[in-house]
Amino acid sequence: MPLVAAAVCPHPPLIVPELAxxxxxxLDDLRAATDAAVARLLAAGARTVVxxxxxxxxxxxxxxxxxxxxxxxxxxxxxLGRHPAGILGTDGxxxxxxxxxxxxxxxxxxQVPTTWRMISxxxxxxxxxxxxxxxxxxxxxxxxxxxxxxxxxxxxxxKAPGYDDPRAEAYDEGVALALAGADADALLGxxxxxxxxxxxxxxxxxxxxxxxxxxxxxxxxxxxxxxxAPYGVAYFVANWExx
Numbered sequence: 001m002p003l004v005a006a007a008v009c010p011h012p013p014l015i016v017p018e019l020a021x022x023x024x025x026x027l028d029d030l031r032a033a034t035d036a037a038v039a040r041l042l043a044a045g046a047r048t049v050v051x052x053x054x055x056x057x058x059x060x061x062x063x064x065x066x067x068x069x070x071x072x073x074x075x076x077x078x079x080l081g082r083h084p085a086g087i088l089g090t091d092g093x094x095x096x097x098x099x100x101x102x103x104x105x106x107x108x109x110x111q112v113p114t115t116w117r118m119i120s121x122x123x124x125x126x127x128x129x130x131x132x133x134x135x136x137x138x139x140x141x142x143x144x145x146x147x148x149x150x151x152x153x154x155x156x157x158x159k160a161p162g163y164d165d166p167r168a169e170a171y172d173e174g175v176a177l178a179l180a181g182a183d184a185d186a187l188l189g190x191x192x193x194x195x196x197x198x199x200x201x202x203x204x205x206x207x208x209x210x211x212x213x214x215x216x217x218x219x220x221x222x223x224x225x226x227x228x229a230p231y232g233v234a235y236f237v238a239n240w241e242x243x
Contacts, residue, residue, distance in 0.1 A: 003138055003216040004242065005044035006146040006209055007037045008179060010235035011053060011099035011201070013072040026230065033226035033237040038107040038147070040239050046145035048115045049104070050137050052205045053096025053149035055120025058129075065101055065118055067093030078102045080116050094120050096149040096201065104147070121204040124192065130204050131188055134211025148209040150202020152234025160232025162199040171198055172227075172234040175206070179238040182222035184210035202236075209240070219243035 015031060017024040041049070064081030072095075080101040093101060097118050104116070119137075121130070138144035152172045155165035171194065178186035187210040195203035213220055219242065226237035 002140055002144070003212055004046055004143040004145055005041050006148065006213065006240040007041040008148045008150070008202075008206065008209065008236055008238040009034045009037060009100070009103060010151045010237070011096045011149045012151065012231070012233065012235065013069065013095065013099070015099060016069060016074070016076065016102060018074045018076050019069055019072055030226055030228070030230075030235060030237070034103055035106060037225060037237050037239050038103050041145050041147060042107050042110045042114075044145050044241070045112055045143055046110075046114065047112060047142040048117060048139060048144040049147060050117045050119065050144060051097055051100040051104070051147045051149065052119045052121060052208045053094065053100055054123055054201050054204060055094035055096065056122065057120060058122045058125050059120055061090040061093070061097070061118045061120060063090070063116060065090045065093060065097070065116065067091075067098040067101065069098065078105060080104060080118075090118070093118070096120075096205070100147055100149045121208065123196065123201070123204065125204045127188060127192060127207055130207035131211030131214070134208040135215030137208070137212050146209055146212055148202070148205040150205040152200055152202060152229070152236060154199035154233045156229040156234060157232045165198055167194065168198050168234070171200070172229070175202075175234075176224055176227050176236060179236055180222050180224045182213070182220035182240050184214045213240065
């Protein structure tokens, strides 16, 4: 069996209650949506879960995985996978994959024995390489699932990290429609230059998702369970499943 399910989640540090402090309730709806999306992903019966997210380079990181939220204000350590003696693995995950590991640890225990893979993607990774990389992920003999970590534009209002850009809302609406329609072609059509100008962190991971689904073939349905722009940054939570 090929790709059986996928999910899309954002990676704001404030999704972690210990980092958000008194502001934690402001993202309760987002946490609930991500928890439900990850639970749905893990219930699909995948033997391998691949997590992709933005980083400073494009590379598959060595297993097992460990990181800390200390750079974001709290020395909260996250581990994914056991760390046997003598195996170094990855010590220091980029934020996108760190939040991904945190979400997976919050999720229910997978129904079948599961292995984890984590892949970081450079922000300027070309569309063609994202699509081709997605097509090479996973296994053709065992079911696998994909968790794509990424935020939308960071230019939704004058208090946004990238200030206000009138193009941001239309861009984010296009992403939401693509996710809701499981439209791989629309995701592959996202312009890297415009995405960078709008400070979009999810463009490359979403295009890896699109490449994986296109390579897997078959009919897919999408479900967007969260779409909002708190703090001026667009966040999406979605699940893609086979029809």
